[in-house]
Amino acid sequence: MGIELLITAIKITIVVNVVLISVAYSVYAERRVSAFIQNRLGPNRVGPKGLLQPFADVLKLALKEDIVPSNANKPIHTLAPMMSIFVALTTIAVVPFGNTIELFGSVIALQITDVNVGILYLLALTSLGVYGITLSGWSSNSKYSLFGGIRSSAQMISYELSMGLSVVGVVLITGSLSLQDIVIHQFGWKWNIVLQPVGFIIFLVASFAETNRAPFDLPEAEPELVGGYHTEYSSMKFALFFLAEYANMIVASAVITTLYLGGWQFPYLQTFGLPPIVTSLLQILVFCLKVAFMIFFFIWVRWSLPRFRYDQLMNLGWKVMLPLSIANIVVTAIVVSLLK
Amino acid sequence: MLETYIPILMMMAGAVAFGAVSVIASKVIGPRNPNPEKLSTYESGVEPFGTAHTRYSVKYYMAAMLFIIFDIEIVFLYPWAVTFIKFEGSMQTYALIEMLVFIFLLLIGYFYMLRKGSLKWN
Amino acid sequence: MQWTFENIVIITFAAIALGSAVMMITRRSPVVSVLFMILNFFSVSAIYLMLRSQFVAIIQILVYAGAIMVLFLFVIMLLNLQDDKKLTENISYKKLSAVIMALLLFSSLAITAYYGFLGKHKTLNPAAETQGTIESVGRELYTTYSFPFELVSLILLAGIVGAIVLAQKKFE
Numbered sequence: 107m108g109i110e111l112l113i114t115a116i117k118i119t120i121v122v123n124v125v126l127i128s129v130a131y132s133v134y135a136e137r138r139v140s141a142f143i144q145n146r147l148g149p150n151r152v153g154p155k156g157l158l159q160p161f162a163d164v165l166k167l168a169l170k171e172d173i174v175p176s177n178a179n180k181p182i183h184t185l186a187p188m189m190s191i192f193v194a195l196t197t198i199a200v201v202p203f204g205n206t207i208e209l210f211g212s213v214i215a216l217q218i219t220d221v222n223v224g225i226l227y228l229l230a231l232t233s234l235g236v237y238g239i240t241l242s243g244w245s246s247n248s249k250y251s252l253f254g255g256i257r258s259s260a261q262m263i264s265y266e267l268s269m270g271l272s273v274v275g276v277v278l279i280t281g282s283l284s285l286q287d288i289v290i291h292q293f294g295w296k297w298n299i300v301l302q303p304v305g306f307i308i309f310l311v312a313s314f315a316e317t318n319r320a321p322f323d324l325p326e327a328e329p330e331l332v333g334g335y336h337t338e339y340s341s342m343k344f345a346l347f348f349l350a351e352y353a354n355m356i357v358a359s360a361v362i363t364t365l366y367l368g369g370w371q372f373p374y375l376q377t378f379g380l381p382p383i384v385t386s387l388l389q390i391l392v393f394c395l396k397v398a399f400m401i402f403f404f405i406w407v408r409w410s411l412p413r414f415r416y417d418q419l420m421n422l423g424w425k426v427m428l429p430l431s432i433a434n435i436v437v438t439a440i441v442v443s444l445l446k
Numbered sequence: 447m448l449e450t451y452i453p454i455l456m457m458m459a460g461a462v463a464f465g466a467v468s469v470i471a472s473k474v475i476g477p478r479n480p481n482p483e484k485l486s487t488y489e490s491g492v493e494p495f496g497t498a499h500t501r502y503s504v505k506y507y508m509a510a511m512l513f514i515i516f517d518i519e520i521v522f523l524y525p526w527a528v529t530f531i532k533f534e535g536s537m538q539t540y541a542l543i544e545m546l547v548f549i550f551l552l553l554i555g556y557f558y559m560l561r562k563g564s565l566k567w568n
Numbered sequence: 569m570q571w572t573f574e575n576i577v578i579i580t581f582a583a584i585a586l587g588s589a590v591m592m593i594t595r596r597s598p599v600v601s602v603l604f605m606i607l608n609f610f611s612v613s614a615i616y617l618m619l620r621s622q623f624v625a626i627i628q629i630l631v632y633a634g635a636i637m638v639l640f641l642f643v644i645m646l647l648n649l650q651d652d653k654k655l656t657e658n659i660s661y662k663k664l665s666a667v668i669m670a671l672l673l674f675s676s677l678a679i680t681a682y683y684g685f686l687g688k689h690k691t692l693n694p695a696a697e698t699q700g701t702i703e704s705v706g707r708e709l710y711t712t713y714s715f716p717f718e719l720v721s722l723i724l725l726a727g728i729v730g731a732i733v734l735a736q737k738k739f740e
Contacts, residue, residue: 114453118460146518159587172472173480175487188465195461199454222701227454228523233517233634237606237641239599244599244645248487256645260506263513263638270520274527281531283524283702338487342472346465417566420509424565427555428516432549435523439545442531443538447697451617504735508647510639511731515724517635520592521627522720525706533710534701541710544717551721564732 117218121159121198128401129352130160136405143409164345172341187339187346190238200224201360202286204370205391206388216370216390217286224285225277228361229270232316237264238350239318239335246338249401254334257416258318262421265315265322271431272308274364275438293376297368301312304434306366310426311356315423318351320408320421339432340438359400367396460475519552574692578618585611596643602637602729606706620692 119362134149134156141148149156174183203218219226236259273429276298280291292298315322336347346404363369370389380388414422527547533541559565584606592604609632617626659727700702 109453109531110449111456114456118453118457121458122464131659133472158521168472168475169477170472171476171478176482177487179597182603184469185603188462188469191465191468192458192461195464196454196457199457218457219450221450221454221467223626226623226630226702227588228628230626230634233630233638236634236638238643240638240645241599242601243640246487256506256642259638259642260509263508263635267516267520271518271523274520276525277524281528283528283550299513341476342468345472346468408551420565425560428672432553435527436546436549437544438529446530446538447620447622447700448617457622476608504646507639507642510734511735512728514631514635514639515727515731517631518724519721521631522709522717525702525709528687528702529706529710532707537711540714544710544714547718548721551725552719552728555725558729559732560734562732564735 113214114183115303117214118199121203121218122195123430125195125198125353125356126349130164132352132356132401132405133163133211133348134160135401136408139402139405140409141432143406146324155230157232167345168342168413172403173338173342175338176250177247178338179247180243182241183319183338184343186238186242186245187343188238189241190235190350191346191353192236192355193231193238194213194350194357195355197354198267198360200227200285200371202289202358202362204390205290208382215286220284220286222285223271225283225288228285229266230272232269233263233266234381234401235354238347242339242446243346246335248338250337254337258335261322261379261419261423262316264420265304265312265427268308268423268427269312269316270344271428271435272305272312273365274431275302275305276384278435278442285369286319287365289371292368292371294373297371298366299368302366302434302438304430305438306362308431308434309366310362311422311427314360317354317402317404319360319415321411321433323408324411349372355404356401359397362400363393363396367400369396373376505565512559512564515555516552519548522548578615581611581614582606585615599641602641602644605640606633606637609637619700620696623700623705649689652696669677 137159138148138156140146140352144424145441151160152158152162153203199218200221201420202215202217202220239262240259241259243253244249246252274286279298279301280288282288282291288298314320336344339347370393372388372392375385375388375392378385462539523545526541530541577661588608588611590603592601592608595601607627613625613628616628617640
């Protein structure tokens with residue numbers, strides 16, 4: 107029991123640190139890629155090629171004054187960013203980043219934990235993401251913040267439906283909610299993106315909306331709402347929102363990879379006859395590369411597509427995505443029962 | 447089975463600690479010299495008027511209400527999706543028809559919602 | 569009752585659940601009440617988990633904390649109950665008698681539960697380990713309980729229609 111707890115603690119420490127460092131470098135990548143797309147240079151002064159820029163940013167934010175507006179609700183104003191980061195960090199717990207690895211004579215599962223209700227755990231925690239944003243908007247007692255917060259939560263709950271419904275297709279094929287089972291099921295060419303193309307597109311679009319990324323970044327549409335829900339935030343509290351936003355993007359990329367892009371599977375890697383330790387390490391590498399590609403995709407889309415109007419966004423969620431995901435379930439169920 | 451949830455509890459404790467430490471750290475490290483102008487609500491440079499806590503459109507409330515109902519539908523779909531592949535022969539057809547009836551009844555509600563224009567945003 | 573590790577965990581979460589419930593009904597600000605209610609749902613979910621009901625535990629968070637409390641928060645924020653004083657109530661003899669009645673009812677329930685039920689189940693039924701999983705819930709729900717399951721969709725339909733009719737009448 108003791109040794110298992112220690113292994114878990116080590117796994118959590120590694121995963122959380124990898125996520126935080128990925129956040130730092132996703133911000134850097136976002137700025138460099140956007141600069142490339144817009145024919146600019148982007149940050150290139152701090153460290154070689156600007157690689158130390160994210161750390162300079164964090165240090166700067168930590169040294170800033172923490173301003174709480176005088177008519178804000180102080181305890182909730184402080185609690186809101188903590189709720190956001192809580193959701194962003196805990197969702198990664200059920201995502202497998204590899205199969206198993208043999209180290210020092212014991213077999214270690216490359217996943218923090220494999221719970222029976224994996225996908226529902228993901229959905230439940232994602233649905234809690236609404237609170238940080240809504241409460242930050244409300245507690246600031248600023249018109250921009252409140253409007254950003256309410257818009258954002260209405261958007262998130264609308265797309266949560268299509269998100270939850272699109273994964274039902276994957277569960278129908280696999281017959282399990284454990285994310286490790288879902289990845290193991292996607293051996294060879296049988297990635298879920300091939301078996302569930304419609305579900306994949308719905309899940310992808312819903313992830314963009316859930317993470318408040320462009321073209322669904324209405325909560326912080328700067329021409330109309332200044333900064334949106336975090337208008338009245340500064341210092342580390344602002345940094346926590348920023349961190350949560352990018353951590354959400356990274357977790358979303360990891361979940362898309364796991365559910366639809368085969369997770370750590372590389373087609374027919376097990377048949378190459380490599381030593382088990384090499385196979386395990388290659389699988390981790392494959393997983394990281396897929397996630398990195400998805401993050402790049404998120405950035406690429408943000409700097410290529412214009413923002414939706416709010417009515418277009420809600421109509422897309424309720425009138426296109428919702429019926430489409432229900433149709434996807436019905437078709438998948440019929441095909442599954444016919445093939446058997 | 448409970449042991450699979452211990453890591454989640456550890457993770458949650460860690461996440462709370464991380465948030466708390468960051469917030470407290472900024473209080474400790476950061477400077478502190480407030481003035482009334484700095485602490486006033488941001489309103490694009492204009493003097494702030496009124497409070498932000500006014501009434502908002504009923505549409506948001508409608509969206510939340512309908513969200514609950516469809517969310518419960520999702521909750522019923524998951525156990526079905528997990529067991530569907532394990533049902534044998536006629537049992538599977540039975541489960542399929544059962545779910546089609548369930549979805550059909552909810553679609554009636556969905557189309558009623560569309561007809562009434564409950565989610566018309568403008 | 570034995571002081572096993574599991575029992576201590578259950579009692580801890582039960583205490584948190586009770587404490588947060590009391591805090592919820594005594595706070596002046598409705599938004600703070602909502603926060604305590606979410607804490608309450610989390611601790612109740614943990615108790616379900618200790619009883620091996622994994623599916624119910626996660627649904628408790630998904631539906632109650634993730635959906636219903638969002639609606640509560642929306643209503644509180646959108647109705648804008650600015651004056652906290654409007655929400656405070658005075659204690660009258662009617663309310664006092666209601667409290668006494670509630671206490672009587674609660675104590676009789678507690679006594680019945682203690683002698684009729686608690687004494688007989690000192691340890692967890694080993695079947696609980698498998699019955700709480702989503703697979704066994706699904707197997708039972710769509711075979712043995714298929715009729716109640718279909719009734720649920722009717723209730724949800726009534727919910728959709730009711731929500732729309734009420735909102736349309738009130739606000740247009």
